[in-house]
Amino acid sequence: DAGVRSKAWYAATCDRKTAEDALYRSNKDGSFLIRKSSGQDSRQPYTLVVFYNRRVYNIPIRFIESTRQYALGREKSGEERFDSVAEIVENHQRTSLVLIDSQNNTKDSTKLKYIVRVS
Numbered sequence: 001d002a003g004v005r006s007k008a009w010y011a012a013t014c015d016r017k018t019a020e021d022a023l024y025r026s027n028k029d030g031s032f033l034i035r036k037s038s039g040q041d042s043r044q045p046y047t048l049v050v051f052y053n054r055r056v057y058n059i060p061i062r063f064i065e066s067t068r069q070y071a072l073g074r075e076k077s078g079e080e081r082f083d084s085v086a087e088i089v090e091n092h093q094r095t096s097l098v099l100i101d102s103q104n105n106t107k108d109s110t111k112l113k114y115i116v117r118v119s
Contacts, residue, residue, distance in 0.1 A: 003084035004034060004046070011035045011118040016047075016058060022118045023051040030113030034061070034085060046085055048072065050099060052110045057099045061085060072097075 004010040011019060014035040023031050031051040037044050037060065046061040062071050069081040070088060082088045089112055096109040 003086035007034075007086060007089075008117065009033050009089060009115045014118045016049075018118055019047075019049045020056045020058075022116050023049060023056050026051060026114060026116045027054075028114050029053060030110045031116045032089075032112045032114070033116045033118065034089070037061075048088070050097065050110065050112065051116075052099055052108055055101070057101075059097075059099075061088065073100075 005012070009032065011033045014033070016035070016038055019033055019035050022033070029052045033049050034046050035049060037047045042063060043065070044060045044062050048059040048061055050057045050059065059072050062075065064071060064081065067081065069083055070085055071079050071081050072088065080091070082091065092112045094111070096111050099108045099110065101108070
């Protein structure tokens with residue numbers, strides 16, 4: 001189960017809108033949670049939802065079948081891969097996560113700082 005079930009940041013039954021609303025309410029840069037992805041796709045089982053600069057980013061978490069690892073966003077060469085979703089969170093609590101706004105073509109970065117719980 002990717003090491004997510006018992007984690008405070010995992011919102012199992014949360015949909016995209018509920019997650020986004022919770023993060024807007026938190027209104028703190030670096031607020032985050034992880035939810036199940038909307039499409040039931042085994043190659044993209046989860047989504048990392050991050051609040052930064054008054055925006056919410058939904059970042060797909062991919063499962064790489066060949067190596068049984070996880071990675072963020074679209075596949076790219078030299079990407080970081082992790083053995084569990086928990087490792088992705090732990091890594092980005094220490095090192096900044098690049099946030100790409102495809103609409104405005106801007107890049108920001110933040111660490112994962114505040115766990116948001118969906119009530």
